[in-house]
Amino acid sequence: MSKEDIGITVSKEDDFSEWYTQVVLKAKLADYAPVKGLIVLRPDGYSIWESLRNTFDKKFFKNGIRNGFLPVLIPESLLGKEKKHFAGFNPEVFWVTHSGENEIGDRLALRPTSETLAYTLYSKWIQSWRDLPLKINFWNTALRAEIKATKPFLRTSEFLWQEGHTVHATKEEAEEEVMKILEIYKNTVEDELAIPVVIGKKSEKEKFVGAVYTTTMESIMPDGKALQMGTSHFLGQNFSIPFEVKFADKDNVEHFAWQSSWGVSWRLIGAMIMIHGDNKGLVLPPKVAPIQVVIVPIYNSEETKKIVIPKAREIQEKLSSENIRVHFDDRDELTPGYKFNDWELKGVPIRIEIGPKDIEKQSMMVAKRYNKEKTSIQFDNIKNIVSILDEIQKQMLESAKIQSEKNTRKVDSYSEFKSKISDGGFFNAYWCGNQECEEKIKEETSADIRVIPFDSEDTSGKCMYCQKQSTCKPVFARGY
RNA sequence: GGGAUCGUGGUCUAGCUUGGUAUGAUACUUGCCUGGGGGGCAAGUGGUCGCAGGUUCAAAUCCUGCCGGUCCCA
Known part of the structure; x- marks a missing residue:
């Protein structure tokens, strides 16, 4: 293998599709599972998802939404209760037909989405206006048998997502919820992943099957294709009627409730990779980067090593106390050059190099991943790293916006x-x-x-x- | 849904046409030298050739089916 064959071997411009796959695999975000269309998340990939999940959870919680858990199997009789909904999902449902040797009479679907299951439960839980609003979010996976060619994060037969399901006493309140969630989606994607989105409604043809209308956020990818980044649906009473989600209002009259459902998936990670990555590999926005700063020590003898290592450790401690996620690359057997390339492939936002020359000047080299800029910063100014990370986050969104405008x-x-x-x-x-x-x-x-x-x-x-x-x-x- | 193409140590790959104990690089382990952009030398470890059948004295190689990847078209 020559030097050119290490790392990403095609350019983003020449072969976008191959480039994307290589970044996912070589940055160790994910790998293929032994079953068609399924992928495995590795820690660096899962960390990004965890980070997004934490952010969403905080915002959901502020909005009065709590998390629950739903099982993965849904009986066909339930899934089929809302006819359009069923017709829409049926072609891509995985079915469980046997338990052991015995055939199951009412076969079980691996959930393609959980409206029908959730609302069966909701109808039991809701009786009075006092039980409303009911707002629950579920972090789980959904399974949809993909016929089209699959692509890690973008199209897989099982994907991580969250699905929120809310129930309200009035139409207005449910519609307000739909918009609040879309707003949360938009600002999270822009603030955390530095991806600009366009929000609005789906056409009748493209709306969620079973919804009254679907709101969506869409982004344009560098290859010119659009990616749906998340949807928030107004379900009206389309599900509450067949599932009998109803409540007695203050006037003691029974009403069908008004509902919303909404979700984002790990597709967001795919979008982040496509939008920000370059020919060196992944480029992570600081807010979601598992490692925000990596320190690479440089030494050329036992003596210099003895000076460099303690200083590097000291810098690590200081950054850590500023709540920066910092990693000290103390692998002795690798050259600095190798490490530079390695961390660039993994997309770490800032690399700090500390060597004998720097220590003489009481400074360190700070290299930004997203624009490859290198500057020297005095040890005394170490707290600047915090603002540099903020700055990177903002500039990544800005340049993504410029790209997006160019593509519109x-x-x-x-x-x-x-x-x-x-x-x-x-x-x-x-x-x-x-x-x-x-x-x-x-x-x-x-x-x-x-x-x-x-x-x-x-x-x-x-x-x-x-x-x-x-x-x-x-x-x-x-x-x- | 239609078509094309690929699968060989962890990774990339030669060999396949014309069947005969699997090639090289890289990675890995150990040691020494090195160290500011993918280091050097030496020794060593590692392979059910995607899976299952078939043909054959003999299959990575030929045949059939399946599994998985990639790309193009609808």
């Missing part, structure tokens, strides 16, 4: 759209609101309506497909 275009005519769609990107274009046009566009260009941004109701234009008066201006794109 306005088009006036369908011919213009057709000629540009293969370049990828988000396209803002007028639409009449008619599903036929939406389907034709999908058929002819394989692009669909990713999101209809809020406040994009717009009757000032003409549908790019049929030329009738527009109702809104959605974002069209080819998606993952």
